[in-house]
Amino acid sequence: MSRPAKALIDLEALRYNCQLANSLSPNSQTMAVVKANAYGHGAVPVAHALTDLVPAFGVACIEEAIELREAGIENPIHLLEGAFSNDEISIAAEQHFSLAVVNQEQKRANLNANPSTPLRVWICVDTGMHRLGLAPDELTSTYRELATSNNVAGDIVVATHFACADDLENDFTAIQLTRMTQAADELQVPKSFANSAGLIGWPDTRADWNRPGIMLYGSSPFSTPHPDADRLLPVMTFTSAVIALRDIQPGETVGYAATWKAERPTRIATVAIGYGDGYPLHAPSGTPVLINGQRCPMVGRVSMDMITVDVTDLPSVTIEDEVTLWGAGLSVNEIAACAGTVSYELLTRMPRRAPRVYING
Numbered sequence: 001m002s003r004p005a006k007a008l009i010d011l012e013a014l015r016y017n018c019q020l021a022n023s024l025s026p027n028s029q030t031m032a033v034v035k036a037n038a039y040g041h042g043a044v045p046v047a048h049a050l051t052d053l054v055p056a057f058g059v060a061c062i063e064e065a066i067e068l069r070e071a072g073i074e075n076p077i078h079l080l081e082g083a084f085s086n087d088e089i090s091i092a093a094e095q096h097f098s099l100a101v102v103n104q105e106q107k108r109a110n111l112n113a114n115p116s117t118p119l120r121v122w123i124c125v126d127t128g129m130h131r132l133g134l135a136p137d138e139l140t141s142t143y144r145e146l147a148t149s150n151n152v153a154g155d156i157v158v159a160t161h162f163a164c165a166d167d168l169e170n171d172f173t174a175i176q177l178t179r180m181t182q183a184a185d186e187l188q189v190p191k192s193f194a195n196s197a198g199l200i201g202w203p204d205t206r207a208d209w210n211r212p213g214i215m216l217y218g219s220s221p222f223s224t225p226h227p228d229a230d231r232l233l234p235v236m237t238f239t240s241a242v243i244a245l246r247d248i249q250p251g252e253t254v255g256y257a258a259t260w261k262a263e264r265p266t267r268i269a270t271v272a273i274g275y276g277d278g279y280p281l282h283a284p285s286g287t288p289v290l291i292n293g294q295r296c297p298m299v300g301r302v303s304m305d306m307i308t309v310d311v312t313d314l315p316s317v318t319i320e321d322e323v324t325l326w327g328a329g330l331s332v333n334e335i336a337a338c339a340g341t342v343s344y345e346l347l348t349r350m351p352r353r354a355p356r357v358y359i360n361g
């Protein structure tokens with residue numbers, strides 16, 4: 001038997017979530033965001049599974065775009081942070097990658113480049129996130145410079161990104177949207193605003209292009225229930241198995257630093273998963289796992305390769321029983337909340353160690 005830790009990736013669930021994203025905004029085009037190795041799910045298999053459902057993919061850097069091209073993905077690929085050097089502009093032209101233009105330096109680099117074919121560009125406007133993008137009052141002049149350059153071809157898309165769309169009570173999304181519409185008032189151009197939270201929770205942000213990421217992988221962008229987000233299906237099920245069982249007496253402690261103490265005669269199951277596999281070190285005692293579909297509390301500190309679970313109330317547990325860390329039946333959002341983080345971090349930080357096993361492809 002090989003080490004049982006693995007991440008099952010359900011490609012049918014991925015496609016279902018993508019179809020849900022498409023159906024929420026049927027007149028829009030979906031750019032599937034597959035950066036960071038498709039949020040840990042494997043960019044190449046994910047892109048292959050979505051290639052007929054979306055017109056384009058979004059990535060953070062040219063290496064991610066090249067990986068997809070080399071794997072035979074022919075869809076347009078968009079670099080969400082633009083080109084970091086003149087070499088990258090040349091590669092983008094050759095490989096038909098579209099480029100975000102996030103500041104005046106990138107604009108000038110695109111205008112002064114000597115691309116083998118004209119560039120496709122999206123202008124990114126900073127409407128309040130204050131991370132990347134041109135100031136709203138720079139949009140019209142920047143658009144005109146790019147649109148009249150021989151270096152640029154096709155529709156220029158105008159984009160912005162929301163800071164608080166995951167908080168449905170927060171009116172900052174509406175404020176950002178107003179800033180964007182005012183800035184783009186004079187321009188008849190395609191627009192792109194919505195990430196997953198915008199697409200699901202803020203219908204006014206749906207535009208010519210939507211850019212969902214996390215929802216494709218079945219994780220709700222919200223921390224409270226939402227009827228559409230709750231229809232998403234988990235794509236990754238992170239599983240392992242029980243590799244040891246022992247009984248300990250009240251007063252005995254478990255794990256590094258002896259942080260957890262038994263208060264009753266306790267049966268401890270050791271599970272082959274740890275922070276070296278991507279399970280969060282900071283998951284506290286009490287974080288649930290599923291053993292044979294039943295919730296049990298993880299106890300003690302997470303080790304590099306193992307965790308320990310109190311299975312006293314589940315006397316039927318035996319060695320080799322399957323354990324779900326998150327996924328089907330136990331949402332990654334719940335585990336992230338226990339560990340004081342977000343699903344994005346848990347998913348994107350999954351190392352290669354736990355093999356991805358693709359199912360329903």
Ligand SMILES: Cc1ncc(COP(=O)(O)O)c(C=O)c1O
Pocket residue numbers: 033080161194195196197211212213214215221
């Ligand atoms: C510019 C941009 N658009 C879209 C997305 C996708 O966001 P989400 O995963 O929240 O849908 C991201 C992700 O961080 C992003 O940076």
